[in-house]
Amino acid sequence: xxAKFFDACRAKGLPVxxxxxxxxxxxxxxxxxxxxxxxxxxxxxxxxxKSETQFDKFDQAFEECFKGAAFxxxxxxxxxxxxxxxEMEELAREDAxxxxxxxxxxxxxxxxxxxxxxxxxxxxxxxxxxxxxxIGTMGKTSFGxxxxxxxxxxxxxxxxxxxxxxxxGARKYRDFRDDRVLDNRQFQMxxxxxxxxxxxxxxxxxxxxxxxxxxxxxxxxxxxxxxxEKPRKNAVKLLLLFDSGGTMIPYSALMxxxxxxxxxxxxxxxxxxxxxxxxxxxxxxxxxxxxNGDWVDTEWVFRNLDSDYxxxxxxxxxxxxxxLYSDTGNYRGPNGGLSGWEWLNLLKRHYKKIVWLNPKxxxxxxxxxxxxxxxxxxxxxxxxxxxxLNQAMEVLMRR
Amino acid sequence: MKDRFESTKKYIASRELLDGVNVAIALQKPLLIKGEPxxxxxxxxxxxAQSLGKRLIxxxxxxxxxxxxxxxxxDTIQRLYDGQFGEEGVDDIARYIRLGKLGEAxxxxxxxxxxxxxxxxxxxxxxxxxxxELDQMEFYIHETKRTVKAKHRxxxxxxxxxxxELPDAFLRRCIFHYIDFPDEGLMEEIVRAHFPNVExxxxxEAMAAFYEIRSYRDVRKKxxxxxxxxxxxxxxxxxxxxxxxxxxxxxLGVILKKDEDLETVRHKV
Numbered sequence: 001x002x003a004k005f006f007d008a009c010r011a012k013g014l015p016v017x018x019x020x021x022x023x024x025x026x027x028x029x030x031x032x033x034x035x036x037x038x039x040x041x042x043x044x045x046x047x048x049x050k051s052e053t054q055f056d057k058f059d060q061a062f063e064e065c066f067k068g069a070a071f072x073x074x075x076x077x078x079x080x081x082x083x084x085x086x087e088m089e090e091l092a093r094e095d096a097x098x099x100x101x102x103x104x105x106x107x108x109x110x111x112x113x114x115x116x117x118x119x120x121x122x123x124x125x126x127x128x129x130x131x132x133x134x135i136g137t138m139g140k141t142s143f144g145x146x147x148x149x150x151x152x153x154x155x156x157x158x159x160x161x162x163x164x165x166x167x168x169g170a171r172k173y174r175d176f177r178d179d180r181v182l183d184n185r186q187f188q189m190x191x192x193x194x195x196x197x198x199x200x201x202x203x204x205x206x207x208x209x210x211x212x213x214x215x216x217x218x219x220x221x222x223x224x225x226x227x228x229e230k231p232r233k234n235a236v237k238l239l240l241l242f243d244s245g246g247t248m249i250p251y252s253a254l255m256x257x258x259x260x261x262x263x264x265x266x267x268x269x270x271x272x273x274x275x276x277x278x279x280x281x282x283x284x285x286x287x288x289x290x291x292n293g294d295w296v297d298t299e300w301v302f303r304n305l306d307s308d309y310x311x312x313x314x315x316x317x318x319x320x321x322x323x324l325y326s327d328t329g330n331y332r333g334p335n336g337g338l339s340g341w342e343w344l345n346l347l348k349r350h351y352k353k354i355v356w357l358n359p360k361x362x363x364x365x366x367x368x369x370x371x372x373x374x375x376x377x378x379x380x381x382x383x384x385x386x387x388x389l390n391q392a393m394e395v396l397m398r399r
Numbered sequence: 400m401k402d403r404f405e406s407t408k409k410y411i412a413s414r415e416l417l418d419g420v421n422v423a424i425a426l427q428k429p430l431l432i433k434g435e436p437x438x439x440x441x442x443x444x445x446x447x448a449q450s451l452g453k454r455l456i457x458x459x460x461x462x463x464x465x466x467x468x469x470x471x472x473x474d475t476i477q478r479l480y481d482g483q484f485g486e487e488g489v490d491d492i493a494r495y496i497r498l499g500k501l502g503e504a505x506x507x508x509x510x511x512x513x514x515x516x517x518x519x520x521x522x523x524x525x526x527x528x529x530x531x532e533l534d535q536m537e538f539y540i541h542e543t544k545r546t547v548k549a550k551h552r553x554x555x556x557x558x559x560x561x562x563x564e565l566p567d568a569f570l571r572r573c574i575f576h577y578i579d580f581p582d583e584g585l586m587e588e589i590v591r592a593h594f595p596n597v598e599x600x601x602x603x604e605a606m607a608a609f610y611e612i613r614s615y616r617d618v619r620k621k622x623x624x625x626x627x628x629x630x631x632x633x634x635x636x637x638x639x640x641x642x643x644x645x646x647x648x649x650x651l652g653v654i655l656k657k658d659e660d661l662e663t664v665r666h667k668v
Contacts, residue, residue, distance in 0.1 A: 017571050023426060032422050042415050043422060050570035052433060052577040185564040188523060208476070224483045226476060266462060 008061040016048050023047050187261030193393040194236045207231045237270040239305055243315025244275040244288045251359040278319050280343045282336030302350050310396045311354040317372040324371045344378055355392040359384040410446035411589045419576035420447055429533055429555035434578030437623025440558040444514035454511045458500035460521045466528030469501035470538050492542045502547055510551035519559045526569035593628050600641035605631050608645045617663050622654035630654050
């Protein structure tokens with residue numbers, strides 16, 4: 001059964017490693033699950049799962065393997081038969097609402113409830129429905145099926161209210177799910193290549209300048225004189241331009257990951273980020289929604305972000321050739337009388353280092369993708385994969 | 400002194416969290432704690448130390464922290480200076496080895512609780528650099544050829560705000576717990592632990608207002624437990640009449656830290 005659980009975890013996409021599995025075995029050997037399924041659930045989760053984004057997958061795997069396993073070995077088949085009253089469910093739901101919080105005092109202490117449950121299981125010898133003491137359906141004791149008591153023990157069947165053994169079924173962690181093709185970490189690792197050290201920064205002198213110290217000490221007639229210098233800091237400034245056009249929507253998750261990676265890489269001196277629609281014209285938008293008015297002049301960007309900024313353009317370069325070359329511009333925003341092609345040339349003239357990252361770049365030249373080919377000839381273009389990103393970073397750092 | 404962790408007077412933990420801590424202690428593995436800011440990740444280590452009657456060593460991680468800082472530092476400059484002025488014992492390098500927080504925890508005569516706070520603040524490679532030390536609970540000082548080995552494996556608690564992803568190899572060695580945001584029942588217990596004599600009406604109104612603000616989707620930085628506690632303290636000191644809390648939302652700046660959020664909430668009320 002446990003091997004099956006391991007397989008189920010991996011089948012649901014949980015990257016459970018053998019070492020973690022062995023740790024779980026060790027924990028079970030030490031009796032840390034205390035023969036309780038709920039405890040086992042938490043124990044397995046804390047050892048096998050390392051991110052709240054994976055909890056939901058784990059819940060599903062767990063449910064698949066242990067559905068109905070709760071107390072199964074302790075409950076006789078006869079008793080389960082008495083409790084199997086699915087046709088009464090609708091009726092019970094109404095009734096249960098009335099009974100909720102009434103009747104027998106609230107049972108919050110699990111141990112006590114379980115204790116009582118076992119006691120009563122020993123004593124019970126017939127079917128009970130609707131009562132308030134024996135284990136049965138639609139009742140208001142702490143045990144049984146379809147009941148309305150909060151904090152009780154459910155015996156088989158579906159959960160009426162979340163309080164009875166409902167951790168797994170509730171799928172509480174569904175919202176945390178985060179299916180990512182590319183690992184954010186891989187992106188961050190690629191961005192680490194963007195380092196250029198400069199000592200001209202306003203920071204205290206905290207590093208020992210060995211050459212300076214030797215020199216000063218010699219001048220000082222052999223008496224030690226320490227010289228400190230400013231630590232080397234990354235001087236790379238980054239300008240990101242994201243295409244937020246309709247054809248980019250399928251890649252929004254990838255864009256988001258890239259964006260996150262840049263923001264989590266806190267080693268840059270400065271990061272500026274703007275959006276555009278299909279191609280760059282006279283305005284750059286401040287938000288991905290590209291709303292009219294919420295923009296800055298592209299020329300303002302040229303003026304204020306000097307040519308040392310390294311520019312990364314992210315877009316699919318998918319547009320009709322006439323859209324790229326027409327001087328009436330695109331339908332969304334003003335173009336300042338210049339075509340997209342001319343704006344791209346201005347961009348290239350202004351900034352020393354520019355790369356274009358394309359999430360759906362063709363593997364080789366495709367004559368029908370005229371705009372992509374043209375832009376690829378103008379600016380170095382790379383496919384937006386970890387490898388492509390690494391190559392692009394190399395181009396950005398080349399002197 | 401106990402050998403199992405339990406909720407303390409000031410720190411109320413959920414059943415799962417208690418189990419998490421105890422499993423980590425039993426399996427001798429670091430416990431990695433994640434959760435929304437303000438849900439008491441750092442407080443946990445203090446509570447564990449207090450509950451078990453052990454000393455707490457805190458290693459605060461910053462963006463410039465290196466793994467080596469936690470092990471030891473060789474104070475070469477001090478030695479150089481001492482050498483200049485002919486101080487005694489300059490030839491004894493051990494005098495100039497300063498143990499870091501991890502080293503201190505290993506070298507302690509009795510078992511300690513070691514908190515590595517906000518590990519995600521450091522460089523991406525930082526957790527990987529600590530794998531061996533946390534696994535074997537020992538490290539080697541090259542300068543003195545001495546191996547520092549833990550006399551008693553410290554109980555290691557690591558917190559993360561998920562600012563950076565942690566490497567897989569590191570995660571595999573940890574026990575993981577995600578602190579859920581407390582539901583109203585647990586929250587009430589937590590507040591009562593801090594204010595045993597809180598006025599019933601004030602508590603009820605403040606909690607209701609608090610959970611309502613949290614439920615607004617357009618609030619960017621959702622207030623958390625620590626903010627609620629500060630707020631109730633402010634309401635008590637300010638002598639605010641409980642029935643006016645939900646209408647006026649006094650001292651709103653205590654729970655909301657962004658201008659936009661203050662505006663959003665004011666607008667809704």
